[in-house]
Amino acid sequence: MNSFEISVSNVKRNIKTYRLYLMAMIFSVMTYYNFSSMRFNQQFLEYKNAYAYIQSLSLVTSILMVMFLIFFIIYSSNFFLNQRKREIGIYAFMGIDNYKIAFIFALEGLLLGIVSLIFGLIFGIIFNKLFMMLLAKAALLNVRIDFYIAKESLIETAIVYSIIFVITFVKGFVDIIRTDLIDLMNSLKKEEALPKVNYFKAISSIVILAIAYWCAINQAKIGFDTALLISVLLVVWGTYWLFGAFFPMFMNFLVNRKEILYNGTNVISFSNLFFKIKENYKTLAQVAILVTICITSLGTVSSLKYYVNNNRKIEVPYSISFVSSNQEEIDKVYELLQNSNYKVKLKEHAKYLFDNQHETIIINYTTFNKILSDLNVENRQKILSQLQLSNNEAGYVGASMTWLSIQREKEQITIEDMKFTLKTIPKIPLFGNGLPYPCLVINDNEYDVLKTKLLEQQFNGIILENPENMEELTYQLASVLPEQSKLYTSYIADATFYDFTGIIYFLGFFLFLVFVFATASIIYFKILSESFGEKTKYEILQKIGATKSEIRHAISKYIATFFILPLIVGIVHSSVAIFVLSNLMNYNIIIHGIFYLIARRRYIQIIESN
Numbered sequence: 001m002n003s004f005e006i007s008v009s010n011v012k013r014n015i016k017t018y019r020l021y022l023m024a025m026i027f028s029v030m031t032y033y034n035f036s037s038m039r040f041n042q043q044f045l046e047y048k049n050a051y052a053y054i055q056s057l058s059l060v061t062s063i064l065m066v067m068f069l070i071f072f073i074i075y076s077s078n079f080f081l082n083q084r085k086r087e088i089g090i091y092a093f094m095g096i097d098n099y100k101i102a103f104i105f106a107l108e109g110l111l112l113g114i115v116s117l118i119f120g121l122i123f124g125i126i127f128n129k130l131f132m133m134l135l136a137k138a139a140l141l142n143v144r145i146d147f148y149i150a151k152e153s154l155i156e157t158a159i160v161y162s163i164i165f166v167i168t169f170v171k172g173f174v175d176i177i178r179t180d181l182i183d184l185m186n187s188l189k190k191e192e193a194l195p196k197v198n199y200f201k202a203i204s205s206i207v208i209l210a211i212a213y214w215c216a217i218n219q220a221k222i223g224f225d226t227a228l229l230i231s232v233l234l235v236v237w238g239t240y241w242l243f244g245a246f247f248p249m250f251m252n253f254l255v256n257r258k259e260i261l262y263n264g265t266n267v268i269s270f271s272n273l274f275f276k277i278k279e280n281y282k283t284l285a286q287v288a289i290l291v292t293i294c295i296t297s298l299g300t301v302s303s304l305k306y307y308v309n310n311n312r313k314i315e316v317p318y319s320i321s322f323v324s325s326n327q328e329e330i331d332k333v334y335e336l337l338q339n340s341n342y343k344v345k346l347k348e349h350a351k352y353l354f355d356n357q358h359e360t361i362i363i364n365y366t367t368f369n370k371i372l373s374d375l376n377v378e379n380r381q382k383i384l385s386q387l388q389l390s391n392n393e394a395g396y397v398g399a400s401m402t403w404l405s406i407q408r409e410k411e412q413i414t415i416e417d418m419k420f421t422l423k424t425i426p427k428i429p430l431f432g433n434g435l436p437y438p439c440l441v442i443n444d445n446e447y448d449v450l451k452t453k454l455l456e457q458q459f460n461g462i463i464l465e466n467p468e469n470m471e472e473l474t475y476q477l478a479s480v481l482p483e484q485s486k487l488y489t490s491y492i493a494d495a496t497f498y499d500f501t502g503i504i505y506f507l508g509f510f511l512f513l514v515f516v517f518a519t520a521s522i523i524y525f526k527i528l529s530e531s532f533g534e535k536t537k538y539e540i541l542q543k544i545g546a547t548k549s550e551i552r553h554a555i556s557k558y559i560a561t562f563f564i565l566p567l568i569v570g571i572v573h574s575s576v577a578i579f580v581l582s583n584l585m586n587y588n589i590i591i592h593g594i595f596y597l598i599a600r601r602r603y604i605q606i607i608e609s610n
Helices: 001-011 015-037 042-046 048-083 083-094 098-126 129-136 150-178 181-185 201-218 226-254 266-315 326-338 364-372 380-386 444-451 471-480 488-542 548-577 582-608
Strands: 322-324 345-355 359-365 393-397 412-416 417-423 439-442 456-464
Touching: 001 098, 015 048, 015 098, 015 129, 015 150, 015 412, 015 488, 083 098, 098 129, 098 150, 129 439, 129 488, 201 226, 201 345, 226 266, 266 488, 266 548, 326 456, 326 471, 345 364, 345 444, 359 364, 359 412, 359 444, 364 380, 364 439, 380 417, 417 439, 417 444, 439 444, 444 582, 471 488, 488 548, 548 582
Parallel strands: 359 439, 393 417
Antiparallel strands: 322 456, 345 359, 345 456, 393 439, 412 417
């Protein structure tokens, strides 16, 4: 058999070990192809604003995924090398040239890469239409998605992954050549040293993380950039010492407590974990940091989705809004609507004053009451009851747009020599982004006084029963209304911001799935690499009286610790930066839970195999 045939035979023989690696790689190739194809999909070109977002975000997510996958592939390759060291050593002992051995095993990794690339592209093409339909839905785009094969994306994906696999091939080839024969033969017979407990590092890890959390929470005092840099460095430092010193100290405490150690199968699982934690703490720390990045990243993009869901009614309460007191212009708008397929659900006309000095809208109490009633605002009765205005008092409603909604710094405001004491009103639907300014609500008499000093204007808001596909209508309205009318429609809102947030969330979620799948795979590979060396130990335990049930229970607790510890640490780190984690943690826990069950099953199969 030549080198290629041996490599193919080895891949077939070890397919059970490789299958999760192949699944992760196929999924990553499929995802990368779909990310890339967004930049070349002709159907998105019709939506120029959204396409610009899609193009830039697609490029960024593709780069991030490649950087992460390089780390994942290199780590996985190291696992396969360590697992096969003894086999490689036997080949060397038989007199086979070291360079030929290196070529055979490096070629295995290259073959796995080629297989994952081929199947990843096939699945990417098959699911591309579904991917694009979901993207269009997330971006609020009304576009027909047809089956499309992006040749540019096929070429790009093939080139990017080929470069990664070639680099991996070269690295695997060099690693095997540099490995000593004696080390290869004895790779599974290394003695386990009892880890030394470093109390200084153990206590310091908690102190370091506490300082990192304090800096993150108090970033307003320190400065965002400084706090971010300090927090990240301290979290990484503290996490390594946490797994390298604190957890060994904690395990030492448990092992030295006989009532805990000899309870059930703890003597097996705790002892094994105590011995293994020294060589595994770096992996656990790396996974914990990656989990932190995954949760925090998804938390950031999810906050945009949360923003959209909770603020759209405030920012876009009307399908159409414009400012005009000209009855002829208003009639033209309603004439357009009458000749279209749209049905008007609500017409809102509200008089207001605008104070240029403070860039603030002023309305009277009667108008405010009418708008709240027409828009059927929640808790409007409670708001109105709290807004009992005396003379020289004004209700303050923040600007609808979040980035313009700056908290008022003063309790009073003076407009045209009239001083008002402010009462804060929670953000509510009022004028939306059509008039994105703070609003003052004053009593009717004082409004009449100010009306003699400030220019009164009219806001016009229209709610449609079927506000979909408003692009053409928006252009028609723009043709009959002057530029100073401040025309704003739900189509403009979607084209300027809401489609952008949907795209970010959609891409961020898929990127999150790739990252979590890869981090769980890293633990899986680490666990399995140890299972081959642990087989003899568990055989001895069976001979001295341990039952299969007890051994399986001990293995379950041991493996569960490897999956749970990084997950808990990652969630704790992330929760400092993100306070709403309920949905995010569910995805992470489910994926890690699935990998735990697979790893546990495979570990037991290896231990119990003849």
